[in-house]
Amino acid sequence: MPESIVTILDIAIGGLLLGGIYALIAMGLSLQYGVARVLNIAHGEFIMIGAFSTFTLYTVLGINPLVCLAIVGPIIFIIGFLLHQTLFTRLRIAAPNPGAYEASSLLAAFGLLFVIQNLALLGWGADFRAYSYLNFGVNIWGAIFSANKLVILGFAVGIGVAFYLFLIRTRLGKAIRSAAQDPQTASLMGVNINRVLSICFGFGALMAGIAGVLISMRVPLNPAMGLQYTLIAIIVIVLGGLGSIPGSFIGGFILGIIGEVVTHFEPSLSLAAYYFIFMLLLLVRPKGIFGK
């Protein structure tokens, strides 16, 4: 195969692999912001908690990281659910209008970021941690990718599709979709709005936690690692259209490919490129690509 085609394939598959994680993280934030109206700037901290828990479970107890998905996921869901029940529901009821709630919940989430991050610093220390799992090369049409990257992509796509089916097919999914459209009317139609919003927030945290478990397989961990993922998730949900779950799923892959292309030419500018696209998008089409 010619050299240039291998490079293009390399970038495309690399972008998809990166995009899988972005999609998962962004779907979680989309549930929290698009439905529950909490711009959770502490989203990345749930990723960090998921990653560090996996690290400890794997290196101390020897539990397989893929099994950790089933342990860490539900625990983080419960943490997210309870956080919303206690903190954010209270703020939502106290806020005079939706705009005030968005501002106060953003600041409360910022407080959470500091609480979670510094508890992790006290518990795990500031050093970078890493472990090796499924770290061997797999050959795809001449380009070589490590196996754990492919596992990550598989799980990201699988979870994305499963959650989409859950939203479309189940009764709770319907309640979530109605809450996303109009919380007040939904509660008049008999949806227990506080519970549904808390479940959404919990699911958002769950996806972040799962993303954290997957990320821990291939990047070094540090208590301060969360924020960069939060920032990327914010970009993706604006890119895909606020409140649109499929939008953030596809947006994640788009941003992943853009990131891989920029990294190919000028690695240190990839974050700047994300923000440039993001700010351009806010100015030209703030509704996002798939926004209504």
Added chain:
Amino acid sequence: MDITRFKSKGFFIPGLISLVLLILLATLPLSLGGYTVVLVTTILMYAILTVSWVLFSGPSGYMSLASAAFFGVGIYIGALLLPNTGQVLPLLVVVVLGGLASSIVALGVGALTLRLRGIYFAIFTFGLVVLILEVLNWWEHTVSHIRGRFVMVVDNETIFYVMLAIFVATMLTFFFLRRSKFGLALQSIGQNEEAAAHSGVNVTMVKVLTFALSAFFVGAAGVVWATRLTYIDPYIAFNFFLSFLPVLMAIFGGIGQIYGPVVGAAIFAYLQETLQTEFPEVYMLTFGIVLVVVILYLPNGIVGLIPKLWRRISGGQHANT
């Protein structure tokens, strides 16, 4: 301007108290010196950032997270124009230039983005900090090949007096703006933007100009701060934490009163100076907890707590205040 307003007793007594406090502050280096001067300079810096934030975001209701960007622009102007060797321009000129540079950035950003509503504006201004940081970092690494820059060393007392002057200018601007027609227009935008536009307020101009005005003081403070840091790189200059701190300090102190943000900034700056070096994790952890608790239980800040307490102590006789 209406002179009668200044004669009313509502203006005289707070004015007198402010003047006495100002004289006390100005003589501080003579009486205490050393560490206290450094600490008070830090408090003044945070107070400038917080009051500038309230100047625009308080009445207009647009939550700006651009403070760190304006501060960083000031710091960088300071580092570029006040190098530790071969300095040409005097400090005060650079302070004004730094303020102007921040204002120009604010004018550009404001003209582009102030039509964005609510949370979009907050996200955009936060993105601005990261964008400038990343581009500057790339520039320093690949074009100029400078890892960090050394800034002219200025003695602590000079830094203190310049910071005090910027602080006084910020407070005076804040005070008179709130009482002016312009400030009223800004407030009407915060309450109902459409109604304000229909009443003949040039909505875009008022927003952009106030945004630029608030950026001026932050940029000027940035220049002075650069001389205190003496060594900077893009990550030191554009610290995104400084975008959230003014918001927290303002909410903690209470934005309903003119002295609320100053009280909030003073308490936080003091805590930071005393705790951060020894127990950084504990400080940040406390910071987070206090933020959550204040938002949950003290929506009007600690200053808002005083009339509440007073009412309770005096047995509800002053319920009308």
